[in-house]
Amino acid sequence: SKKHPVFNTFTCRRELLLRRGEFREDCFPVEFTMAKALTTLERNALLDRFIDMIETVGLQFGGGGDVHWSGVVEIFGRGTTTTEHRDHVVSWLRQQPGIVSVDAGQLFDAWYGSP
Numbered sequence: 001s002k003k004h005p006v007f008n009t010f011t012c013r014r015e016l017l018l019r020r021g022e023f024r025e026d027c028f029p030v031e032f033t034m035a036k037a038l039t040t041l042e043r044n045a046l047l048d049r050f051i052d053m054i055e056t057v058g059l060q061f062g063g064g065g066d067v068h069w070s071g072v073v074e075i076f077g078r079g080t081t082t083t084e085h086r087d088h089v090v091s092w093l094r095q096q097p098g099i100v101s102v103d104a105g106q107l108f109d110a111w112y113g114s115p
Contacts, residue, residue, distance in 0.1 A: 027074035028086045029105040034067050035098050043067070046098055053092050059085060074110055081107060 034043055043066075054061050054073065059081065063071015073089055075081055086104050093102040 024080060025075065025078065025110045026080040026082075026107040027072050027110040028081055028107050029070070030061075030063075030073055030086075030089060030093075031068070031070040031101075031103045032093050032099055033069070033101045035100050036067055038067075038098050042098060046096060049096070050093070054089070057085065057088060059089070072110075073104075080110075083107065 034046060038046070047069075051061065055076070058076050058079075059073050060076045061071050061073050063069060065071075073081060073085070075085075086107065090102055090104045093099050
């Protein structure tokens with residue numbers, strides 16, 4: 001039984017507006033801690049490099065901190081993050097001198113908070 005084309009268009013548009021199905025947008029939480037021995041200038045330089053890396057791969061970070069940072073990473077604009085994005089961010093952080101711990105959670109729906 002074929003669906004009427006208008007129904008298909010309506011269903012697709014509704015999914016887009018609700019960010020469901022193929023239009024779902026995932027993000028992931030990330031936390032990292034810098035060594036307490038870092039100066040303010042060193043912490044700021046590390047954060048600048050982190051944001052440069054995030055933006056270079058088409059992502060954005062929302063969060064905050066001082067020595068311990070936590071937040072969410074998502075695609076800049078429309079789209080969804082992948083496990084490859086998460087692995088890249090975690091790997092980059094672990095390779096940085098001055099980072100003492102890193103943790104990233106599972107991908108979850110950026111609009112509805114569900115895994």
